Amino acid sequence: xxxxxxxxxxxxxxxxxxxxxxxxxxxxxxxxxxxxxxxxxxxxxxxxxxxxxxxxxxxxxxxxxxxxxxxxxxxxxxxxxxxxxxxxxxxxxxxxxxxxxxxxxxxxxxxxxxxxxxxxxxxxxxxxxxxxxxxxxxxxxxxxxxxxxxxxxxxxxxxxxxxxxxxxxxxxxxxxxxxxxxxxxxxxxxxxxxxxxxxxxxxxxxxxxxxxxxxxxxxxxxxxxxxxxxxxxxxxxxxxxxxxxxxxxxxxxxxxxxxxxxx
Amino acid sequence: xxxxxxxxxxxxxxxxxxxxxxxxxxxxxxxxxxxxxxxxxxxxxxxxxxxxxxxxxxxxxxxxxxxxxxxxxxxxxxxxxxxxxxxxxxxxxxxxxxxxxxxxxxxxxxxxxxxxxxxxxxxxxxxxxxxxxxxxxxxxxxxxxxxxxxxxxxxxxxxxxxxxxxxxxxxxxxxxxxxxxxxxxxxxxxxxxxxxxxxxxxxxxxxxxxxxxxxxxxxxxxxxxxxxxxxxxxxxxxxxxxxxxxxxxxxxxxxx
Ligand SMILES: Nc1ncnc2c1ncn2[C@@H]1O[C@H](COP(=O)(O)OP(=O)(O)O)[C@@H](O)[C@H]1O
Ligand SMILES: [Mg+2]
Numbered sequence: 001x002x003x004x005x006x007x008x009x010x011x012x013x014x015x016x017x018x019x020x021x022x023x024x025x026x027x028x029x030x031x032x033x034x035x036x037x038x039x040x041x042x043x044x045x046x047x048x049x050x051x052x053x054x055x056x057x058x059x060x061x062x063x064x065x066x067x068x069x070x071x072x073x074x075x076x077x078x079x080x081x082x083x084x085x086x087x088x089x090x091x092x093x094x095x096x097x098x099x100x101x102x103x104x105x106x107x108x109x110x111x112x113x114x115x116x117x118x119x120x121x122x123x124x125x126x127x128x129x130x131x132x133x134x135x136x137x138x139x140x141x142x143x144x145x146x147x148x149x150x151x152x153x154x155x156x157x158x159x160x161x162x163x164x165x166x167x168x169x170x171x172x173x174x175x176x177x178x179x180x181x182x183x184x185x186x187x188x189x190x191x192x193x194x195x196x197x198x199x200x201x202x203x204x205x206x207x208x209x210x211x212x213x214x215x216x217x218x219x220x221x222x223x224x225x226x227x228x229x230x231x232x233x234x235x236x237x238x239x240x241x242x243x244x245x246x247x248x249x250x251x252x253x254x255x256x257x258x259x260x261x262x263x
Numbered sequence: 264x265x266x267x268x269x270x271x272x273x274x275x276x277x278x279x280x281x282x283x284x285x286x287x288x289x290x291x292x293x294x295x296x297x298x299x300x301x302x303x304x305x306x307x308x309x310x311x312x313x314x315x316x317x318x319x320x321x322x323x324x325x326x327x328x329x330x331x332x333x334x335x336x337x338x339x340x341x342x343x344x345x346x347x348x349x350x351x352x353x354x355x356x357x358x359x360x361x362x363x364x365x366x367x368x369x370x371x372x373x374x375x376x377x378x379x380x381x382x383x384x385x386x387x388x389x390x391x392x393x394x395x396x397x398x399x400x401x402x403x404x405x406x407x408x409x410x411x412x413x414x415x416x417x418x419x420x421x422x423x424x425x426x427x428x429x430x431x432x433x434x435x436x437x438x439x440x441x442x443x444x445x446x447x448x449x450x451x452x453x454x455x456x457x458x459x460x461x462x463x464x465x466x467x468x469x470x471x472x473x474x475x476x477x478x479x480x481x482x483x484x485x486x487x488x489x490x491x492x493x494x495x496x497x498x499x500x501x502x503x504x505x506x507x508x509x510x511x512x513x514x515x516x517x518x519x
Contacts, residue, residue: 060387063391065387065390065391085395088393089393090393092390092391092392092393093392093393095391097388097391099384099387099388100384101383101384103383103384103385103387103388104385104388105380105385105388106379106380106383106385107376116392116394117392117393117394120392120393120394120399121392121393121394166392167392170392
């Protein structure tokens with residue numbers, strides 16, 4: 001689904017994330033070997049790659065959770081490396097990060113999970129305002145009914161939604177999704193894909209969606225980038241990326257769509 | 264520079280723990296102060312440990328009295344029991360018992376809680392929400408143990424004396440007033456001060472070690488178990504070392 005072009009009336013959209021020549025190794029294992037990636041305003045970019053290819057490492061570097069060995073990352077016009085803690089926090093308030101395993105706070109119920117980042121990052125909000133923002137965010141992900149539940153009582157799909165709601169509550173400009181559909185059944189995956197698109201349209205966020213799920217990629221991507229051997233090998237629309245005879249790319253496609261057919 | 268893997272790993276561990284303690288000291292005085300979390304942790308450490316401390320303190324008091332009686336009786340000096348017990352409890356037994364109980368109960372709790380928050384990425388989730396997890400989790404918990412262990416120690420001492428009094432009362436028919444009068448006449452302010460200070464140190468030790476182990480837990484479920492276990496073992500080990508050092512210092516102070 002190619003929804004919108006990258007230009008608006010012939011003018012290229014501004015770039016919100018710009019990654020150049022990123023390398024990262026753990027011990028003697030080179031995970032990233034020179035990654036380049038651009039994300040434009042209000043665009044969904046899907047990064048595809050096998051498990052262990054360094055997708056999570058890439059977005060953790062973008063948000064400053066990990067330090068790169070070399071290369072540069074610019075987010076919303078700021079170079080992430082070397083930011084003071086204060087500037088880093090200011091930047092992180094504008095970037096939502098949805099974790100692979102949701103990372104909900106076990107000791108708090110859903111409402112407290114959502115209110116916590118809000119209370120910690122704003123001063124002078126009344127209890128009433130906090131409550132309203134919590135309900136707004138829950139409404140956005142369609143889970144108002146779960147407001148008093150504990151994370152342990154939620155299903156995988158619900159946890160994902162609450163995780164996304166928790167990031168939306170700070171009204172981010174950028175969303176980073178780490179494997180939003182991993183471990184979910186196809187129907188729930190479909191709902192999460194719709195939610196990702198809906199978030200992008202409602203809040204005009206720019207997103208990076210990390211996944212190895214091609215259905216998710218096809219349904220959410222404006223552009224797809226394929227991370228292979230530590231580099232972005234193919235970048236383009238979904239159709240462009242998979243219109244190739246490259247055996248590694250082909251096998252990725254076949255694995256997702258051929259193997260899942262009933263035999 | 265690699266000297267040998269073992270020595271290197273030890274040096275790195277020392278460096279990392281030192282940076283952890285340094286970060287605690289720096290962030291202790293920085294805003295914001297998470298007052299609600301601090302109260303919650305004080306409750307978890309202080310109030311929730313009361314039943315266990317009550318039991319152990321009471322039993323320690325009774326048993327120590329029972330066991331000491333024959334030795335004193337041999338000199339016909341059972342009237343010294345209250346003094347002996349009070350000194351033993353305040354100077355040594357109560358601080359040590361309280362610290363060890365808290366290391367077991369609170370230490371494993373903190374180690375497991377922070378460890379599981381680490382491996383399920385909840386700590387990183389705080390970081391990306393522009394919340395300082397060190398300040399929120401580590402500082403509040405360590406301050407709570409540092410404040411609560413001395414309070415529990417004094418409580419343990421009282422309960423132990425009550426246990427001891429019941430035993431002495433049953434055997435020597437000493438009245439409550441005379442028991443405490445003889446008991447307290449033997450101790451000095453230095454004793455109280457020394458034990459409270461010692462307990463502050465023990466409380467800090469339990470908090471900072473457990474937080475360190477939890478905060479740096481390795482991934483996977485074994486990581487959580489290992490963090491909880493290491494919190495207890497290392498806390499107890501360090502508490503004994505500190506006990507030994509502090510006793511030397513106090514005895515040196517007594518010389519003045
Ligand atoms: N903190 C870390 N320490 C050591 N190795 C790591 C760390 N984080 C990731 N790795 C390694 O980097 C590689 C890529 O990991 P990751 O980015 O999580 O893969 P994925 O693409 O499945 O998200 C893996 O081999 C992993 O073992
Ligand atoms: Mg991953």
